[in-house]
Amino acid sequence: MQFSEISGQEALKKRLIQTVKENRVSHAQLFLGSTGYGSLALAHAYAQYVSCENKMDDDSCGECGTCRKYSKLIHPDLDLSYPFFAKKADETAINYIEQWRSAYLKNPYLNLDNWRHAVGEEKKQANINIAECHRIIKKLSLKSFEGGYKVLIMWLPEYLDKQGNALLKLIEEPPEKTLFLLVSENQDQILTTILSRTQLVKVNKLTEADVAQYLITKKGLDEERAEQIAYLSEGNIQRTQGLIGEEKSNHFELLRSWMNVCAREKGLEIISFVDGTLSKLGRENQKSFLLYAINMMRESLLLKEGLTELVNLPELENAFAEKFSSMYNHQQIEAVIAEFEKASYHIERNANPKILFLDVSLQLVLFLEYQTFPKGTLYI
Numbered sequence: 001m002q003f004s005e006i007s008g009q010e011a012l013k014k015r016l017i018q019t020v021k022e023n024r025v026s027h028a029q030l031f032l033g034s035t036g037y038g039s040l041a042l043a044h045a046y047a048q049y050v051s052c053e054n055k056m057d058d059d060s061c062g063e064c065g066t067c068r069k070y071s072k073l074i075h076p077d078l079d080l081s082y083p084f085f086a087k088k089a090d091e092t093a094i095n096y097i098e099q100w101r102s103a104y105l106k107n108p109y110l111n112l113d114n115w116r117h118a119v120g121e122e123k124k125q126a127n128i129n130i131a132e133c134h135r136i137i138k139k140l141s142l143k144s145f146e147g148g149y150k151v152l153i154m155w156l157p158e159y160l161d162k163q164g165n166a167l168l169k170l171i172e173e174p175p176e177k178t179l180f181l182l183v184s185e186n187q188d189q190i191l192t193t194i195l196s197r198t199q200l201v202k203v204n205k206l207t208e209a210d211v212a213q214y215l216i217t218k219k220g221l222d223e224e225r226a227e228q229i230a231y232l233s234e235g236n237i238q239r240t241q242g243l244i245g246e247e248k249s250n251h252f253e254l255l256r257s258w259m260n261v262c263a264r265e266k267g268l269e270i271i272s273f274v275d276g277t278l279s280k281l282g283r284e285n286q287k288s289f290l291l292y293a294i295n296m297m298r299e300s301l302l303l304k305e306g307l308t309e310l311v312n313l314p315e316l317e318n319a320f321a322e323k324f325s326s327m328y329n330h331q332q333i334e335a336v337i338a339e340f341e342k343a344s345y346h347i348e349r350n351a352n353p354k355i356l357f358l359d360v361s362l363q364l365v366l367f368l369e370y371q372t373f374p375k376g377t378l379y380i
Contacts, residue, residue, distance in 0.1 A: 001044040001071060001108065003059045007218075007237065008210030009038055012203065016046050017058065025050060026199040028171050028180040030157075032187055033203025034111075036238030040155055041108040042203060043181040044070075047078065047151045050179065066148070073101045076145035079152045081136060083112065083126035083159035085119060092135045093128070109237045112156065113284065113348070128154070130163035137170050140178055150178045157182045158189035171197050205235025215240060231312050232295045239291055241284075251292040252317055254278075259324070262364040270361045278357040286353060290344040297337045300325040304333060328368065335367045 003013045019025055033039040045060070048070040052060035060067050069075035084096045093100070096119060103110055103118040112126060136152060144150050157164070171180055171194065182198060184190055206214075211230035214237055215221045221229070233239045254277070261273045281289060296317065302310050303325040313321060325333070343360045347353070 001041055001048055002062050002067075003042075003045045003049065006038050006041045006045060006108075007214040008206040009042060009203065012042065012201070013045075014058075016042070016201070017049060020050055020055070025179065027174050027178060028198045029182070029201050030187070030190075030195070030198040031181065031183045031201045031203055032185075034185050034205070034236055034238070035155075035183070036109050036111065036236030037203045037205050038109065038237070039185075039203040040104070040110075040153075040183045042201075043153050043183050044073075044108070047149075047153060047179065047181060051075070051077070051148050051151065066146070073105065077148060077150045079136065079139050079150070080155075081128060081132060081152060082115070082155040083128055084132075085116075085121040085124040085126055086129055086131075089129070090131050091129075092132045094135065111238050113287070114238075117284065126159055128157070128160045128164065130161060130166065133160070133164055133166045136167065140170060141175065144177065148177065150175070151181065152179070153181045153183065155183045157184055157191075157194065158186050160191060160194070162191070164191050165193055168193055168197070206233075206237065207235065208233075211235065211237060211240065228312065228314065232292065239288070241288065251289050252296075252320070254289060255293050255296060256320060258361070259364070259368070262361050263368050265365050265369070270365070271358065274354060274357045274361055279353040281353075283347065283350075283353075286347050287344065290340055290347060294337060294340045294344065296321060297324075297333055297340065300328075301330070301333050301337070304330060332367050336364065339363050339367070 003017070006013070031039045031043045035041075048067055049055060049060045051066050051070060053064040053066050054061040060070075062071070066075065070078060073080060080097065080100065081093050082100055084091070084093055084100075086095075099119050100115070103115055107114060116126065136154075140150055140152060142150075160167075174180070180198070182190075182194075187195060187200075208227070208230040211233050212223070212226040215226035215229055216223060219226075219240075229240050258273065258278070261269055278286070299311050299313055299317075300321040302308075303321055311318065311321070328336075339360055343356055346356055
């Protein structure tokens with residue numbers, strides 16, 4: 001992975017490169033930020049740059065033997081650790097290395113749910129166990145195979161068991177030319193003993209322009225479409241995946257149908273819609289649909305406030321948002337947003353979709369009930 005392959009983050013890339021040029025490479029660094037911002041890809045590109053045999057001023061060469069091995073994650077001095085779904089107590093990340101390489105190389109902006117889906121473990125708890133910690137200690141205690149840096153990239157160290165403290169001595173007193181790159185989305189969940197021993201590298205969300213450029217160059221979207229999706233992405237490339245192609249228009253029709261079903265207040269119709277449609281979307285589609293619904297409600301709230309210049313929606317969606325904002329007050333729209341956000345939180349944590357969406361639907365009935373239009377009307 002070269003820095004040039006990563007969208008945006010230009011200032012951070014320059015800063016990371018400068019630490020290598022000035023020989024200020026801290027042996028333990030924490031890349032903090034969503035993988036949708038590029039944090040994991042940045043750690044990968046940084047490790048490759050540190051190890052590159054023919055460094056350029058602004059990137060690794062991408063052509064030397066080291067770069068070729070790093071690009072495929074097969075360099076013998078590169079160790080990879082990540083949460084996995086152990087079936088036995090003595091399993092380590094190595095048992096899942098081929099699946100992880102494949103998942104990451106296919107999508108450098110992957111999140112834990114993508115990884116979970118790649119190995120078909122939708123319900124099992126992920127963690128980095130004590131057996132993995134012992135494997136890391138053993139691997140990094142060996143001499144470098146090719147005489148350069150030995151690098152550990154640990155993705156999501158917040159999933160370390162408390163036994164992760166076994167790594168403290170190695171982090172405090174590492175062998176010569178050993179580099180720890182931890183990639184985290186939530187520093188509050190990392191063991192404080194490990195957190196205190198790392199140098200923080202903050203990875204901020206991407207700009208809309210960066211996301212749009214990624215969608216144009218990597219996904220082949222036209223400029224207008226890319227800008228619309230980038231606007232909804234909140235600077236997170238991972239969130240664009242469920243908004244690309246036909247799925248986005250399906251989300252709009254689905255949201256409009258759902259709101260109408262709830263507005264009509266017919267219990268059997270609501271149950272049928274939840275059982276036959278919403279619960280069968282699949283977890284990733286449910287997540288992207290709820291993200292889309294949250295953003296549509298936020299656009300409606302902006303229109304309610306008269307901030308039309310901040311709204312950037314296609315014609316049909318804009319008409320929906322305008323009508324919705326004219327029919328319901330601030331409190332109702334805010335309540336709907338809060339309910340969608342809560343549903344998104346629970347979907348992330350493997351809630352039963354039938355129960356969840358039925359509960360949300362009943363809450364929507366209550367929120368949409370108190371307005372001036374006659375009940376049973378097809379509103380929007």
